[in-house]
Amino acid sequence: MAEYRTHPYDVLVIGAGGAGLRAAIEAAGSGVKVGVVCKSLLGKAHTVMAEGGVAAALANVDDRDNWKVHFADTMRGGQYLNNWRMAELHAKEAPDRVRELEAWGALFDRTNDGRILQRNFGGHRYPRLAHVGDRTGLEMIRTLQDHGIHAGMEVHMECTVLSLLLDSGRIAGAFGYDREKGHFIHWPAKAVVLATGGVGRAFRITSNSWEYTGDGHALAYRAGAELVDMEFVQFHPTGMVWPISVRGILVTEGVRGEGGVLRNSEGKRFMFDDIPDLYKAQTADNEAEGWRYTQGDKNARRPPELLTRDHVARCINREVKAGRGSPHGGVFLDIAWIRQHIPAAEEHIKRKLPSMYHQFKQLAEIDITKEPMEVGPTTHYMMGGVRVDGDSQMSTVPGLFAAGEVGAGLHGANRLGGNSLSDLIVFGKRAGEYAARFAKENGPVATDAARIQSVVNEALVPFERGGEGDNPYQIQYKLQDSMQDLVGIVRVESEMQQALDIIGELNTRAARAGVAGHRQYNNGWHTALDLPNLLLVSEAITRAALLRQESRGAQFREDYPEKNSEWAKYNNVVRQGPNGEMLVEKREIPPMPPELTAVIGEMK
């Protein structure tokens, strides 16, 4: 018999970033017993890395902003594949969620009349991002953490969930282990909220930490839930490219929002050369107008550096491939040039972008107030995830909810910067509320002892092979290289087929992975256990990308370089077939109600 501790809850939240904490606060507030499980220490989740801000139509800086404009911007950014109900709720509720953070102690930067300041960001028509310099994510996670510890939730830090448990098709909790000691833990629960974040570790160049191995995606899939939009992986246009050891670390879009420009090795602002038709009307066609926009001129249109992330990333990729890149294979991002316009530019940059200044000074020995940065695309965000109901965030498995990056729908084919932090709090709250309601309305769950035993056996098997087994780190590296090179920014059928073959081989190798030593804080063991999740999401990304024979949003197919209006009607859904095989199918997008169609028309 397997040995394990048991901690029962009404609602179990897996993940303690912004979405998980917001869900837990909401559920605990409604009086149910709430547990939170997270892989790291509390307050270290990836929300902490978010820099630019949280998008909400507060209209503090430009009173023309309102939920309709935010809704239309989000849908346009997502190329209309979004779950329109989620986009509507998000635009309507984000302002209240941001104001709520202030009531819990968050201190955003201020306008002159003492309200929350908002900044420009790619794809947002008006200055919309509430922010704290360039460390907005830290402010948000700390606010939720410091409020949450008094809200009545129990936190299990440094624990990994290995499997969700079911009771006659309904969710019944989770089973996993604590990383510090390697002890197994059973969390029976009437409802589970997945808030596990993304899948960035499937790629070599990424802004994501070790945690983002697609756990929630894989757990939900194995429990019978559907995944959607898995082909859409966001490559953020500006990651660090040098030194190699920091390649991929994020350089906030806020640099461009504050007036930073992209140049190639010839000194040319190449973004002016390629402005998509969908954005022509609202994009500046000269440098002077672009600068005026970043400085708050309401009559100016935004500079092309602030086009959507997918587009900017592809333009950078094109410059590098054409031989017009920077010395280390990126392009130049220059904020120092603003000294031509601003008297005390050095102080201004340090004040607006303190952590970028710090990051480049310390890691690359570059003073961004004096010299340009070198930047290139980095794997940043997963638009795809668990398919959920727009109102409740419940998946197709009763009692299983998902919020934040692991949930899908809000962002469609491409996420706008700033819409992720607002996603966390809007849908974190909803998931917590509906999960608590589900727990109250449904009776206790039974324990599947046989399932638990098999999870334990599988988890311990790498120790039996010991150092003789395959090295889990090397398997992970091979997968990251393959996904980067074969299913990255530019995709083509033959390469993706090759990727599927490699994933197949790596699945075989992962099943032979071995680790030496014991169960106490053994990073090698942890890596071995993360591998099946990474491989599963990599396969889902590749299969969905193969099926979508067009280029749209974050997906660019060299063999189908155009957008295809037929494909505008479908989302790709991935689920497990009856014999354990992965099924991918296109699913028609339900028609948008007339009032929302009218909003889109108004905002054209």
Place this chain on the structure above:
Amino acid sequence: MSGTVMISKPTPPRAVFRIWRGDAGGGTFQDYPTAIDQGMVVLDAIHRIQAEQAPDLAVRWNCKAGKCGSCSAEINGMPKLMCMTRLSELNLDMPVIIEPMHAFPSIRDLVTDVSWNFAVKKQIKKFSPRLPDAEDGTWRMQQVDVDRVQEFRKCIECFLCQDVCHVLREHHKHEEFIGPRFLVYTAALEMHPLDTADRVPDLKNKNGIGYCNITTCCRQVCPEGITITENAIIPLKERVVDNFFDPLKKLFHIL
């Protein structure tokens, strides 16, 4: 993207990392010679050692960009974030000595049990805002009033300040003293323009602020450059003095 690296100054291709390996029951230093590249930080070297020589080497890390405060350790005796310590700052002719933080119990190798910090935070009175300023339930605050608290809220909770503080590190006063991190946390709440709670009696009676004798060690190791001693702790000490030790006030009490 090409992988070419421009070498601006020569770096030795290999270095030796002398890493403490063990757990609560004790341990020893082990040497790991490993190849190094231009621009590497200590955490990169640890990862390479993990992947090539010691897969079970325990290390805690996350963002690798100095933003999450997970990879705190002592490098050649200095409390630092491993992700922000470049090898080019270190003398690589000698082994680089890497130890876990000393102020907390060992779990394994470079990982320590920092759970005490989370328990301490929970005991500090939570944020309690005044009533909203505007009818729509929002507040008005000027940037100048927010600035000084924003400095404290830059804290990434790496706990290096706790590690270096002699009250905790040498004298183990964890039961009586909350340490620099939580004095900064308290300062952020006390100086928050909206907060109405009073934490000054707790600072004196429960949190042991008197133990701090302002050696500024904490401020010197803060990776976020927070002026811990001067901007947070000294003003709190002044509030305690004003409340409890003001001779005029005492006189009024007697009268």
